[in-house]
Each structure stands twice: as C-alpha cells, then as structure tokens.
Amino acid sequence: MKDLPDEELFTAGHTACPGCGCPIMVRAAMKIFGPNTVCYFPANCLLVFGATYPQDAFKVPYLHVLFENSAVCASGIKRGLKKLGKGDVNVVAFAGDGGTADIGIQALSGAAERNEDIIYICYDNEAYMNTGIQRSGSTPHGAWTTTTPVGKKIAGKELYKKDVPRIMIAHDVPYVATASIGHPADMLRKLEKARDLKGFRYLQIFAPCPTGWRFDTAKTVQLAKMAVDCGLWTLYEAEDGKVTINKKPKMTPVKDYVKLQGRFRHMTDEQIDSLQEWANKKWERDSAMVIE
Amino acid sequence: MYEVRFHGRGGQGAVMAAQALASAAHIEGNYGVAFPFFGAERRGAPVLAFTRVDKDRIYTKTQIYEPDYVVILDDRLIELVNVAQGLKEIAVAVVNSQKKPEELDLGIPIKTGVVDATSVALEVLGAPITNSSILGAFAKTTGEVKIESIEGGIRDIFGHRIGEELGEKNAKAARAAYEKTEVGTCRGERKMEVKKQWLPTYKELPLGAATRPMQTDAGLVGPGSFIDNKTGSWRTFKPVYDKDKCNMCRFCWFYCPEGCIYDKKEEMVFDFDYCKGCGICANECPKEAIEMVRD
Amino acid sequence: MxxxxxxxxxxxxxxxxxxxxxxxxxxxxxxxxxxxxxxxxxxxxxxxxxxxxxxxxxxxxxxxxxxxxxxxxxxxxxxxxxxxxxxxxxxxxxxxxxxxxxxxxxxxxxxxxxxxxxxxxxxxxxxxxxxxxxxxxxxxxxxxxxxxxxxxxxxxxxxxxxxxxxxxxxxxxxxxxxxxxxxxxxxxxxxxxxxxxxxxxxxxxxxxxxxxxxxxxxxxxxxxxxxxxxxxxxxxxxxxxxxxxxxRRDYYGMIEEYQTDDADAILITLGTVTSTARPIVDEYRDAGKKVGLVKLRFFRPYPTELIRKIAEKTKAIGVYDRAVSFGSGGPSWIDARSALYGYNIPVINFLAGLGGRDVMASDVRLMFDRTLEAAKEGKAKKDVVWIGTRGVEP
Missing domain, CATH: 3.40.50.970 (Thiamin diphosphate (ThDP)-binding fold, Pyr/PP domains)
Structure with missing residues (x-):
C-alpha cells in the first residue's frame, strides 16, 4: 500500500453515494493498472457515477456499449488494439454482480473459453443497485431487495448466492481470484498479479453498498472484513486451476454480520441458521478445491 | 392550478413528499400529479421533485419551470443550488430550518414558512427524515391544502411504501410541524450563481460524443473532468483529524472512496471540496485519530 | 491479374x-x-x-x-x-x-x-x-x-x-x-x-x-x-x-434506372427480384407496353429526391416488397409514398415472395399489368396487393 502512486487515474468529483465500496476498489485498481489501460463499463452504478456526460472521472480511455457484453467488448478492444500494434495495453472490464452472474454470463463464458487477453473485474455488491436495489443471482439468502421484499408470506430472497468464481475456475483460465476491499494487501497483490499475467483473468471483489444494504456509511470496510471472517466470502485464487486459500475464515457467527445491516433486519433465527449453514457449506466447498 | 418544486437530497424522500401532497389534493377532490426530476439519484446529491394540483384533470406533461411554491427539505441546499430559479415575487417558500424566515436569504424576498423539521422528525419518528414534517409546514404556510388531507396523503403514500404504522407516525410528524411553523418574509439579497452548462451545437459536439479532455466555457469535459465537480456540498458530517494520534499508516488514504485524503508525508490532509462525509476514514483509523462531527 | x-x-x-x-x-x-x-x-x-x-x-x-x-x-x-x-x-x-x-x-x-x-x-x-x-x-x-x-x-x-x-x-x-x-x-x-x-x-x-x-x-x-x-x-x-x-463496373449509386425515360408505369424493386424483372421490361417494351424499372439499391438513406424525379416522368408506380409492416404495408412502399406526398399519381404496393416463396416471372408480370392499369385509370384498384397468397384475391 505504501508503494501505490499518489496520482489518481480515477479522480475525485465522481458521484457515488457516500460510503460506496466500489470506488475504493476502482481507485486501487487504476493505481495498479496505470495509464496504459483502456476501461470498459457495462450498465452499472460505476458507469453513472464514474462518468455522466460530459464529465468523466477516468483519465484513461472509456467505453460503454451495453449491459450484457462486457467480456466480449473488452475482448474486442484488446484484439483491435493488438492488430494495431498496441498489444501491450491493459484492457479491463468493470462489471457489477448482476451484469456478471446474470445477464452477462454468456459473453463472460465465451470470452473465458477463448482465453481472451483481458482483465474482468466483477465488483460484487450483491444486487442491482443502479436500478434501485433489485435482487441478482449474487444476492445472498434472506436479503431484502425491492424484488425480494419482506412480505407476509415470503420475506427476503429465498435462494442462495450464485458462485461465479467457481464457474470461472471451471473455464480453465490462467487466473481467477476473489478479493475484498476490506483486505487491501491481498486485493492489491491480486490486482498486480492479474495485471502481469496474460490471457483471461477474472477477479470478483466484494464491495459493500450502504444504500442497498441499509447500513451506516462508515461501516463499509468493516462489513467487508466481517463477511470474510464469517465465511460468507472466501478469499482465494486459482492460478491455472491450482487453488490457494489466502485467508482461512474465522467462522465468526453469521449473525454478527447480519445484524448490522437493514437488508437482513427481518430475518428469523431459522433464516439466519440457513444462511449460517450455507456459509459452513461454502467453506467446505471452497477448501475442498485445494488439492494437497 | 398551483405548482410546487421540492428541493431535497438523494435519500431524503423528496419524491414521496411530492406524491403525498398529490394524494392530499386528491383527497380534497382535486387532481394531483407528482413526478421526480428524471435522472439517476445518488444519496446526498441535490435532487428535485414536483407536484402539480388543479381542480380539473391536468393534461400538462412538461416539467415545472416557474413554480408557485418551493419546498426546501434541507436549508443547506440554499447554499448549493439556485432554489429561487423561476420564482416570481408572489411565490411562497417552505423551508426546513432552525432559522427564522427573516434570517434566510433565498435570493428573492418572498413569503416564507419555516419549521425545524429535523427536530420534529427526531422527536416524533426518532430519525432525521423530514419529508413528512415539511408537508405540515406546507399546509400551514400556503393554506392550499388542509392538514387533515396532508395526514391522509401521508398515510396513503408512506403507508403503502413503508407500512401502516410508520405511515401513521409520519402523519403525526406532519401535524406537529404544522403547529410549529412560523411564517414571515425571507431576504432576497443573495445573488445566485448558476453553474454554467456546456451546451454545444451538434457541430461543436464531438462526433458521436466521443470526447477528449477539453476546456469549454462551462469548465472541463471529457476524461478526468469530474475533478470540476465539487461533491463536498453533499456532506452532513465531516472528519476532524488529530495529527498527534496519527501513525501515517495511510489506511484512511486507501479507503477513502473519493480519494480526497492526501498523504503530505508529515500529516494527512483532508480535501473538503470532495469529502462526502461517509466516515469510513474515522471508522477504519487504527489510532482513532479521526472523529466525525456535524459539519 | x-x-x-x-x-x-x-x-x-x-x-x-x-x-x-x-x-x-x-x-x-x-x-x-x-x-x-x-x-x-x-x-x-x-x-x-x-x-x-x-x-x-x-x-x-x-x-x-x-x-x-x-x-x-x-x-x-x-x-x-x-x-x-x-x-x-x-x-x-x-x-x-x-x-x-x-x-x-x-x-x-x-x-x-x-x-x-x-x-x-x-x-x-x-x-x-x-x-x-x-x-x-x-x-x-x-x-x-x-x-x-x-x-x-x-x-x-x-x-x-x-x-x-x-x-x-x-x-x-x-x-x-x-x-x-x-x-x-x-x-x-x-x-x-x-x-x-x-x-x-x-x-x-x-x-x-x-x-x-x-x-x-x-x-x-x-x-x-x-x-x-x-x-x-x-x-x-x-x-x-x-x-x-x-x-469498370458502374452500379449507378443510390438507384439504377432501366427503361424509365418514357415509361407509363415504373416498378421499384429491391434485391434479386430486380433481375427477374429486367427481361420482363424488355418483353413488355417489345410488345409496345411502356414500362420501366427502378432498382432501389439503397434503402437507407432513402433516395427521396431521386424517387420524386422518377414520379415526375411516369403515370403510376408499383413498389415491390419482400417484407410487411403488419397493418400498414411493405416498408419500401411506405417510404416511397412518404417521398411522393403531393405527387398525384398512384403508388401501389406488391407483396410477394414472403418466407422465401419464389417470385416468378408471372408474379412480376402481374405487378407491371396492375401498375399499367393504374396509370391508365389514374388510380389504383387496391393499395396493397398480396400476390400468390392462397385465398387472397390479388
């Protein structure tokens, strides 16, 4: 962290909500990737708060085409630049979890299968926040969103979080990593590694959203750390399919994490138990990926 | 017909207030229409909402440019946006403020109703959410709508959105604010500076709006130009830094979503032009060298 | 080489x-x-x-x-x-x-x-x-x-x-x-x-x-x-x-005209039906029937002015479409009519070959006959003519 450059390639003046986790990740990523970078954005919060015409917080080239095609658009940029003799440029897509786990997964899978030479970053804030907090495949069990409201019959999301990093590992790409804004050293190291490798690189970075999760804006980083501690988010990386766990979760009670957030406020003990059970299983699954 | 413009911040519920007023008008047998300023709303950023009321069906679908009433949910907005835009001498303002009408300067001397809606809300709701209380002040100041109808409108709109119980509490807040509203005349000395907007002709606009960094008559545009956008005005709390406690670990620098904490080697410097007051720096500081205080 | x-x-x-x-x-x-x-x-x-x-x-x-x-x-x-x-x-x-x-x-x-x-x-x-x-x-x-x-x-x-x-x-x-x-x-x-x-x-x-x-x-x-x-x-x-x-190959730009100069009736086609229509123009000309053909090469941008010039030298226009805007007519015809607002000549739409059904010489003859008839009468019997649709009178 001490070695990061002071220069901001993603400037202040952007219009993210106070306490937003995403710009913490973007600032760091841009410091790692440097000026020889082109960025692609699908429709998401970052598209809007990072640039609203004619203003733009990014000092590097910026392209938006559509929502569901981030991986292929980044690939198209990279292939075009390569043909023009600019193959050394980093091309990075910054997509949200809805744009990745749901509508964007077809293009993502295609680009991964072709081992396109791009970095794909999914900033995971566990719902469609830009459109006003609707559930995505990445929304955790029990969470209130505007499309999983707390009703008399059904309260919150009944289903569980989709495990996209594992899907990406199954594509046999050079690099897949999970990270969190709450663990800067680990995140920075992974961003650096992603920058320096060739081929398809996928990072899913956990970035809490105070507006959508209903918590005090000061607690963004704290909650990111707690998610790792309780096992709802595991930090690992897979290099050429070989998985390393970067931080063994403390398996603190999920309940401690849940009670700080308005999106979980309605949850019954039974629901919290279900989420706890899922966290336990997740750790079993994730740790089983490591082959001794 | 009368037209109302609400000034609030993203997350303060200005749109719900506008809708509850439309519902109140409906209760009285009038035709009420409420709509937001169509755009992406971010928490803390200044936003607008509108209500239009008439005896008969309203066909007009345009936005409101010359409102009869302007409702300001947060008096700090007076410093930020031109709340007097399009107001005529006969217009009336309703402001959430601890000040007296005569102490406020809206840029035009008009009849002004004032209530400390934040205190009312804290007292009745236990939270500083002023969108219901301000409607009580609107009823008292303008006389356009009965307080009973405002209560009904709030029960309707708030009740459906956040539950019956909270709807009822918000109706109570409006009644309490109604009782406490003071009406007078504000001052009109302020010259409102309206930020110039870049409005190029189609020929001046880069083809397909593919835009390089450019200096225009309205400031920077293109890559890196957001630096012109001073988001410090969104702030409610601000960090106070104690240099003596600081160990220069740079966590605050790293975690600041705005990138507005600078490492000046000997100390960290906070740039209040951009600080939105989220409080992450204070929360994460291992030495407790940062404290958040009301700005 | x-x-x-x-x-x-x-x-x-x-x-x-x-x-x-x-x-x-x-x-x-x-x-x-x-x-x-x-x-x-x-x-x-x-x-x-x-x-x-x-x-x-x-x-x-x-x-x-x-x-x-x-x-x-x-x-x-x-x-x-x-x-x-x-x-x-x-x-x-x-x-x-x-x-x-x-x-x-x-x-x-x-x-x-x-x-x-x-x-x-x-x-x-x-x-x-x-x-x-x-x-x-x-x-x-x-x-x-x-x-x-x-x-x-x-x-x-x-x-x-x-x-x-x-x-x-x-x-x-x-x-x-x-x-x-x-x-x-x-x-x-x-x-x-x-x-x-x-x-x-x-x-x-x-x-x-x-x-x-x-x-x-x-x-x-x-x-x-x-x-x-x-x-x-x-x-x-x-x-x-x-x-x-x-x-040394000229495609004439936006549209290509064939035998249009003194034509009583002109058919506007697009795509391969143009080829089918060319010899039929010759056949009709040989029989003393003054028909002409316009190959609409560009649909976007639409050759508005050129189509108006065509209208100035003929008495009726037929427009062939291989697509239909349901409840309105063929898209090419819709644009031709819009271009020809104020031109007091019949503009008829012919729909044929939908779903890939073959557009035969006899279908094209029907288009010319119908346009010639409108040229003579000064008005069209029918605005949108479906050709070769079973159960539908063309």
Missing part, C-alpha cells in the same frame, strides 16, 4: 473482406450465412488474410466485438442473417450513434415465427432506424464490389456510419455465378487503410465513448447521425463513380 471465377454470394462477401484487408472479423454461424464465416476462417488460417478472428458465442457478441474493436480503431467485419440480426438489434444502434464504420453482409432470411431459412427482408427492414446504411444486392459480383465500396463510403469523414450489404438467402448466398476478382493492389489504391480520428481507444489520446448522457446531449447526437446519413447520398455517388473508373 484480374481473375474470374464462378463463386457463391457468400464467397464473394468473404472475399470482399479479404480484399478490404479487414483488421478483425467476429462472427457466429447461422444458416444461410455460414459459408461467409467458413471462407473467412480459411483465409485467416491459410495466411491469406492477416486479421484477428473472434469466433464468438453469439451474434450479439459478434456485433459487440465489432463495435468495440472499431471504437479501438480497427477495420472490422462480420456477417449474419435473420435471428442473428435480430439478436444484434440493440448493438446496432451503438454503431450508428457512435459513428463506427462497420461493414456487414446480411443474408436476408425469414425471421421466425415460424422458423424458416429462405429469403425474406423482414430481418433487415426492422433495422432501418438503427443508423446503418442499407444496400440491397442483385448479383454476386455486386456483393464483392459493394463490400469494398462500403468501407470506402462508411469511412468517409462525411459519413462515418456502418453499412449492411443485403443479399437474398440462397438466391445469391448459395448460387454460383461468374465473379471478377480485382487485384488486391488495385483495391489497396482504391481503399486506403482506415485512419480513425473521431473514435479510438488509445491510452496516449484518452477519450470517452458511449457514456451515460442526459437529455442535454442526446438530441444533438441523433442529429449528427441523421446528418451523416443524409451526407452519405453524395458519398455513395462519388464512390460509385470512382469505383467505375477504377474497376
């Missing part, structure tokens, strides 16, 4: 991309376009064409890749048909509004439902408002020549828009006929390398493309696309003349 070979329309399209030295091809196979992708793959794998080839997972991604690579500064190529074009639909607008000169042959094929693979224009016609130029093709030679011309037109600074080069499924795509292949050195002289300035994603010259834009800007962006589309008429004519000079 100029080579002449008997090839399919699909081969001509792929070879056009080779001669245009495209930087990048992104494509997904769909009947009846598959041979375009296959031939292009062979060219690249055999080292005949030095291009990036993205074998993507859908047409949506094919067009997304072309849009992004063109925004990065490359010359790009793809091809599709029918459902593939429908899947591309939302991406097409981006190319039109960001002014990205992509060239794409579309093998006109029926859009489901129900699923069918034969010639119909209901895939390209609904794309008319996406900001793409649209050219309809009559022969395999024209396919090859128009791919080359399309890059020249599209990359012109007055235009900078994408173009669809539309050829009828099977009737051209899978039919072999003689095609002359120009020398690539001659094509190089005619079509220099693409030098992007308005849009390029180069770190040394950062720009923002496609960002979230409030109402204060989008209307001007729409006007820019409209103006470029209008500008393209002149560029199409210029490029056509330059091409005719360089390669």
């Amino acid at each position: 100029v080579e002449k070979r008997v090839v399919t329309g699909n081969y001509a399209a792929a070879y056009g991309a080779l001669l245009s030295r495209v930087d990048l091809i992104a494509a997904y196979p769909i009947t009846p376009q598959t041979f375009v992708v296959e031939h292009a793959s062979e060219f690249v794998n055999n080292g005949m064409l030095d291009a990036e080839f993205m074998r993507v997972e859908s047409e949506h991604s094919a067009m997304s890749a072309c849009v992004s690579a063109t925004a990065a500064g490359a010359r790009t190529f793809t091809a599709t048909a029918s459902q593939g074009l429908a899947l591309m639909h939302e991406v097409l607008f981006i190319a039109g509004s960001a002014h990205l000169p992509i060239v794409m042959p579309v093998i006109n094929r029926t859009v489901a439902g129900p699923i069918g693979i034969w010639a119909e224009h209901n895939d390209t016609m609904p794309q008319r408002d996406t900001g793409w130029l649209q050219c309809y093709i009559e022969s395999n030679q024209e396919v090859l020549d128009m791919i080359i011309q399309a890059y020249k037109i599209c990359e012109d600074k007055r235009v900078l828009l994408p173009m669809m080069v539309n050829l009828d499924a099977f009737i051209l795509s899978h039919t072999v006929e003689p095609v002359e292949f120009p020398d690539i050195e001659d094509v190089d002289k005619f079509l220099p390398k693409y030098k992007p300035e308005h849009a390029r994603l180069w770190p040394e010259d950062p720009m923002i493309i496609g960002s979230f834009s409030p109402p204060e800007y989008i209307q001007e962006i729409r006007y820019q696309t409209d103006e470029s589309m209008n500008n393209s008429r002149k560029v199409i004519e210029e490029v056509n003349s330059d091409f005719a000079k360089a390669f």
Whole structure:
C-alpha cells in the first residue's frame, strides 16, 4: 500500500453515494493498472457515477456499449488494439454482480473459453443497485431487495448466492481470484498479479453498498472484513486451476454480520441458521478445491 | 392550478413528499400529479421533485419551470443550488430550518414558512427524515391544502411504501410541524450563481460524443473532468483529524472512496471540496485519530 | 491479374473482406450465412488474410466485438442473417450513434415465427432506424464490389456510419455465378487503410465513448447521425463513380434506372427480384407496353429526391416488397409514398415472395399489368396487393 502512486487515474468529483465500496476498489485498481489501460463499463452504478456526460472521472480511455457484453467488448478492444500494434495495453472490464452472474454470463463464458487477453473485474455488491436495489443471482439468502421484499408470506430472497468464481475456475483460465476491499494487501497483490499475467483473468471483489444494504456509511470496510471472517466470502485464487486459500475464515457467527445491516433486519433465527449453514457449506466447498 | 418544486437530497424522500401532497389534493377532490426530476439519484446529491394540483384533470406533461411554491427539505441546499430559479415575487417558500424566515436569504424576498423539521422528525419518528414534517409546514404556510388531507396523503403514500404504522407516525410528524411553523418574509439579497452548462451545437459536439479532455466555457469535459465537480456540498458530517494520534499508516488514504485524503508525508490532509462525509476514514483509523462531527 | 471465377454470394462477401484487408472479423454461424464465416476462417488460417478472428458465442457478441474493436480503431467485419440480426438489434444502434464504420453482409432470411431459412427482408427492414446504411444486392459480383465500396463510403469523414450489404438467402448466398476478382493492389489504391480520428481507444489520446448522457446531449447526437446519413447520398455517388473508373463496373449509386425515360408505369424493386424483372421490361417494351424499372439499391438513406424525379416522368408506380409492416404495408412502399406526398399519381404496393416463396416471372408480370392499369385509370384498384397468397384475391 505504501508503494501505490499518489496520482489518481480515477479522480475525485465522481458521484457515488457516500460510503460506496466500489470506488475504493476502482481507485486501487487504476493505481495498479496505470495509464496504459483502456476501461470498459457495462450498465452499472460505476458507469453513472464514474462518468455522466460530459464529465468523466477516468483519465484513461472509456467505453460503454451495453449491459450484457462486457467480456466480449473488452475482448474486442484488446484484439483491435493488438492488430494495431498496441498489444501491450491493459484492457479491463468493470462489471457489477448482476451484469456478471446474470445477464452477462454468456459473453463472460465465451470470452473465458477463448482465453481472451483481458482483465474482468466483477465488483460484487450483491444486487442491482443502479436500478434501485433489485435482487441478482449474487444476492445472498434472506436479503431484502425491492424484488425480494419482506412480505407476509415470503420475506427476503429465498435462494442462495450464485458462485461465479467457481464457474470461472471451471473455464480453465490462467487466473481467477476473489478479493475484498476490506483486505487491501491481498486485493492489491491480486490486482498486480492479474495485471502481469496474460490471457483471461477474472477477479470478483466484494464491495459493500450502504444504500442497498441499509447500513451506516462508515461501516463499509468493516462489513467487508466481517463477511470474510464469517465465511460468507472466501478469499482465494486459482492460478491455472491450482487453488490457494489466502485467508482461512474465522467462522465468526453469521449473525454478527447480519445484524448490522437493514437488508437482513427481518430475518428469523431459522433464516439466519440457513444462511449460517450455507456459509459452513461454502467453506467446505471452497477448501475442498485445494488439492494437497 | 398551483405548482410546487421540492428541493431535497438523494435519500431524503423528496419524491414521496411530492406524491403525498398529490394524494392530499386528491383527497380534497382535486387532481394531483407528482413526478421526480428524471435522472439517476445518488444519496446526498441535490435532487428535485414536483407536484402539480388543479381542480380539473391536468393534461400538462412538461416539467415545472416557474413554480408557485418551493419546498426546501434541507436549508443547506440554499447554499448549493439556485432554489429561487423561476420564482416570481408572489411565490411562497417552505423551508426546513432552525432559522427564522427573516434570517434566510433565498435570493428573492418572498413569503416564507419555516419549521425545524429535523427536530420534529427526531422527536416524533426518532430519525432525521423530514419529508413528512415539511408537508405540515406546507399546509400551514400556503393554506392550499388542509392538514387533515396532508395526514391522509401521508398515510396513503408512506403507508403503502413503508407500512401502516410508520405511515401513521409520519402523519403525526406532519401535524406537529404544522403547529410549529412560523411564517414571515425571507431576504432576497443573495445573488445566485448558476453553474454554467456546456451546451454545444451538434457541430461543436464531438462526433458521436466521443470526447477528449477539453476546456469549454462551462469548465472541463471529457476524461478526468469530474475533478470540476465539487461533491463536498453533499456532506452532513465531516472528519476532524488529530495529527498527534496519527501513525501515517495511510489506511484512511486507501479507503477513502473519493480519494480526497492526501498523504503530505508529515500529516494527512483532508480535501473538503470532495469529502462526502461517509466516515469510513474515522471508522477504519487504527489510532482513532479521526472523529466525525456535524459539519 | 484480374481473375474470374464462378463463386457463391457468400464467397464473394468473404472475399470482399479479404480484399478490404479487414483488421478483425467476429462472427457466429447461422444458416444461410455460414459459408461467409467458413471462407473467412480459411483465409485467416491459410495466411491469406492477416486479421484477428473472434469466433464468438453469439451474434450479439459478434456485433459487440465489432463495435468495440472499431471504437479501438480497427477495420472490422462480420456477417449474419435473420435471428442473428435480430439478436444484434440493440448493438446496432451503438454503431450508428457512435459513428463506427462497420461493414456487414446480411443474408436476408425469414425471421421466425415460424422458423424458416429462405429469403425474406423482414430481418433487415426492422433495422432501418438503427443508423446503418442499407444496400440491397442483385448479383454476386455486386456483393464483392459493394463490400469494398462500403468501407470506402462508411469511412468517409462525411459519413462515418456502418453499412449492411443485403443479399437474398440462397438466391445469391448459395448460387454460383461468374465473379471478377480485382487485384488486391488495385483495391489497396482504391481503399486506403482506415485512419480513425473521431473514435479510438488509445491510452496516449484518452477519450470517452458511449457514456451515460442526459437529455442535454442526446438530441444533438441523433442529429449528427441523421446528418451523416443524409451526407452519405453524395458519398455513395462519388464512390460509385470512382469505383467505375477504377474497376469498370458502374452500379449507378443510390438507384439504377432501366427503361424509365418514357415509361407509363415504373416498378421499384429491391434485391434479386430486380433481375427477374429486367427481361420482363424488355418483353413488355417489345410488345409496345411502356414500362420501366427502378432498382432501389439503397434503402437507407432513402433516395427521396431521386424517387420524386422518377414520379415526375411516369403515370403510376408499383413498389415491390419482400417484407410487411403488419397493418400498414411493405416498408419500401411506405417510404416511397412518404417521398411522393403531393405527387398525384398512384403508388401501389406488391407483396410477394414472403418466407422465401419464389417470385416468378408471372408474379412480376402481374405487378407491371396492375401498375399499367393504374396509370391508365389514374388510380389504383387496391393499395396493397398480396400476390400468390392462397385465398387472397390479388
């Protein structure tokens, strides 16, 4: 962290909500990737708060085409630049979890299968926040969103979080990593590694959203750390399919994490138990990926 | 017909207030229409909402440019946006403020109703959410709508959105604010500076709006130009830094979503032009060298 | 040396991309376009064409890749048909509004439902408002020549828009006929390398493309696309003349007229039905019936002024469509009527060949007869005439 450059390639003046986790990740990523970078954005919060015409917080080239095609658009940029003799440029897509786990997964899978030479970053804030907090495949069990409201019959999301990093590992790409804004050293190291490798690189970075999760804006980083501690988010990386766990979760009670957030406020003990059970299983699954 | 413009911040519920007023008008047998300023709303950023009321069906679908009433949910907005835009001498303002009408300067001397809606809300709701209380002040100041109808409108709109119980509490807040509203005349000395907007002709606009960094008559545009956008005005709390406690670990620098904490080697410097007051720096500081205080 | 070979329309399209030295091809196979992708793959794998080839997972991604690579500064190529074009639909607008000169042959094929693979224009016609130029093709030679011309037109600074080069499924795509292949050195002289300035994603010259834009800007962006589309008429004519000079083949630009000068009745066709109609014009002329033919080469931009000039020299106009806008009429007819507002002559619509049903000589004769009859009567018996539909009186 001490070695990061002071220069901001993603400037202040952007219009993210106070306490937003995403710009913490973007600032760091841009410091790692440097000026020889082109960025692609699908429709998401970052598209809007990072640039609203004619203003733009990014000092590097910026392209938006559509929502569901981030991986292929980044690939198209990279292939075009390569043909023009600019193959050394980093091309990075910054997509949200809805744009990745749901509508964007077809293009993502295609680009991964072709081992396109791009970095794909999914900033995971566990719902469609830009459109006003609707559930995505990445929304955790029990969470209130505007499309999983707390009703008399059904309260919150009944289903569980989709495990996209594992899907990406199954594509046999050079690099897949999970990270969190709450663990800067680990995140920075992974961003650096992603920058320096060739081929398809996928990072899913956990970035809490105070507006959508209903918590005090000061607690963004704290909650990111707690998610790792309780096992709802595991930090690992897979290099050429070989998985390393970067931080063994403390398996603190999920309940401690849940009670700080308005999106979980309605949850019954039974629901919290279900989420706890899922966290336990997740750790079993994730740790089983490591082959001794 | 009368037209109302609400000034609030993203997350303060200005749109719900506008809708509850439309519902109140409906209760009285009038035709009420409420709509937001169509755009992406971010928490803390200044936003607008509108209500239009008439005896008969309203066909007009345009936005409101010359409102009869302007409702300001947060008096700090007076410093930020031109709340007097399009107001005529006969217009009336309703402001959430601890000040007296005569102490406020809206840029035009008009009849002004004032209530400390934040205190009312804290007292009745236990939270500083002023969108219901301000409607009580609107009823008292303008006389356009009965307080009973405002209560009904709030029960309707708030009740459906956040539950019956909270709807009822918000109706109570409006009644309490109604009782406490003071009406007078504000001052009109302020010259409102309206930020110039870049409005190029189609020929001046880069083809397909593919835009390089450019200096225009309205400031920077293109890559890196957001630096012109001073988001410090969104702030409610601000960090106070104690240099003596600081160990220069740079966590605050790293975690600041705005990138507005600078490492000046000997100390960290906070740039209040951009600080939105989220409080992450204070929360994460291992030495407790940062404290958040009301700005 | 100029080579002449008997090839399919699909081969001509792929070879056009080779001669245009495209930087990048992104494509997904769909009947009846598959041979375009296959031939292009062979060219690249055999080292005949030095291009990036993205074998993507859908047409949506094919067009997304072309849009992004063109925004990065490359010359790009793809091809599709029918459902593939429908899947591309939302991406097409981006190319039109960001002014990205992509060239794409579309093998006109029926859009489901129900699923069918034969010639119909209901895939390209609904794309008319996406900001793409649209050219309809009559022969395999024209396919090859128009791919080359399309890059020249599209990359012109007055235009900078994408173009669809539309050829009828099977009737051209899978039919072999003689095609002359120009020398690539001659094509190089005619079509220099693409030098992007308005849009390029180069770190040394950062720009923002496609960002979230409030109402204060989008209307001007729409006007820019409209103006470029209008500008393209002149560029199409210029490029056509330059091409005719360089390669001795003249396509007459926006429209081609055949025996129109003293015609009582003129039929406007697009696509391969034009070829079927040509000898019938001769046959009618021999019989003393004064008919003429207009080949509508460009549907976007629409040749409004040229169609008005046609109306000034005839008594009735028939318009052939291979697509229908349900509850209104054929799209080409709708535009002709709009262009001819205030011209007091009958303008009749003929719908035939839908779903790939063969348009026969007898169908075309019926079109001429009906238009001649309207010329004589001064009015049409019927505005929209469905030809060869069982149970429907034409």
